Amino acid sequence: MPAAPAxxxxxxxxxxxxxRxxxxxxxxxxxxxxxxxxxxWEAAVTAFDAGGEAAQALPAVAEAFAMADDTAAVARAAEDVIRMGVAKPLDVLVVGLAQVNRELVRENRRPVAMVRKAAAMERRATSRWRGAEGRKGLLVNRDLQLEEARLAVRDVLSDAREVAALLRRWRSQPVP
Structure with a gap:
């Protein structure tokens, strides 16, 4: 299930x-x-468009939607409270946000794998044992892989933007 419907x-x-x-x-x-x-992701795609390397963008995008440790600890505690049957509305919200976050992380895996593959192609293209034609071929394949990653990123970003818009709208509504 995509993150926005969740x-x-x-x-x-x-x-x-x-x-409350x-x-x-x-x-x-x-x-x-x-x-x-x-x-x-937007910075990574901009870097790819400008001819940047996948290996440089990989650390930032691999952990793009990772939850901070303190927030993850709060989510685990809320899950325990819900499991015990004494949940408050805040616990339900925290667990729900953690589930939405898991969906975003799951959606993020596919484009990250594509960027990892492109980074591996970049490393192999720098091998001194490859001829000029082999290097060119690998770099062309890397560019094709990055183009596929751009398409996958577009879907992830669309869903993430919708999640952010829903949450911003909910937070800005007046409390009855």
Whole structure:
């Protein structure tokens, strides 16, 4: 399931408890994580368009939507509370945001794998044992791999932007 429908479902679930969720900080941190992931991919795609190397972009995009350790600890604690059956609306929100985050990370795996493959092609193209034709062929294949990655990134970014827009809209609504 894409992350945007999961986010919409979560926000519908906690809509009646909005007054209790006033001032919570978890959704702001989650929004920051999604926004930084979007920014990392946009910077990587811009670098690819300018002729940048995949190996340089790989560290930033590999962890693009990774949840911070403190937020992950809060999510684990909320999952435990829900499992015990004494959940508050904030716990439901935290667990839902963690699930949406997992979906984004899952969607992110495909383009990251493509960028890793392109980075491996770049490394092999620098081998001194390859002839000029072999290097050119590898670099052409790398460019094709990066083009496929761009297409996959477009889908991930579309979903991530929709998640961010839903959450921003929900956070900006007045509390009844």
């Amino acid at each position: 986010m919409s479902s979560l926000l519908d679930t906690v809509a009646t408890e909005r007054h 969720l006033r001032g919570e900080e978890v959704s702001a941190r989650f929004l920051g994580t999604v926004s930084s992931g979007i920014a990392a």
